[in-house]
Amino acid sequence: MKFIKSGQAPRDPATGDLYVMGDIGAALLAGAPDTGQLDIYMVDFAAGARNRVHIHKNDQVLIGASGRGIVADATGEHVMEPGDVAVIPAGHPHWHGATADSAFSHIAISTPGDEITIVDGDDRGAWGALPEGSDT
Structure with missing residues (x-):
């Protein structure tokens, strides 16, 4: 046990x-070499920070730990708070921050x-567009 x-x-x-x-x-927090079945990370975002629209090859689960965040997909932006859970199926385009x-x-x-694939810039609509002036 660790x-x-x-x-x-x-x-x-x-x-x-x-x-x-x-x-x-x-x-x-947990991953190889202690476990070969899960990767568990604590991810911290400064106010306004986010990642790009992406998909995962495998399912992903996010659990709110502190502050207020957003998990967004084509249906809209969903506010996350501590204790909230987002279950994101494999292949589902989303971003969070x-x-x-x-x-x-x-x-x-x-x-x-x-495997993570960035899908910004495709035909999924403005919900996933990078902010104006971003060159990333």
Whole structure:
């Protein structure tokens, strides 16, 4: 058994094309080599920070941990607060991040080897468009 106290897992800046608009960091809470069946991250978004519209090869579960966030898809923006759960099926386009006026943290649960594909700029509509002036 492995036990991790809150705040003990090292937080690394989230980098790459998936992340836009502000400071985003992630701490691996559980994954290889301790478990080969789950990857569990605590993801922290500064106010207004978010990721791009993307899909996962496998299902993803997000659990609100602190602050106020948004999980968005073609049906709209859904506000998340601590304790709220979003179950995102494989292949479902979505984005998530913090509201403009609050930092937000969520626990992200997925499976090892999950592949993420960015789908910004396709015909899914303005809900997934990058903000004006963004060159990312």
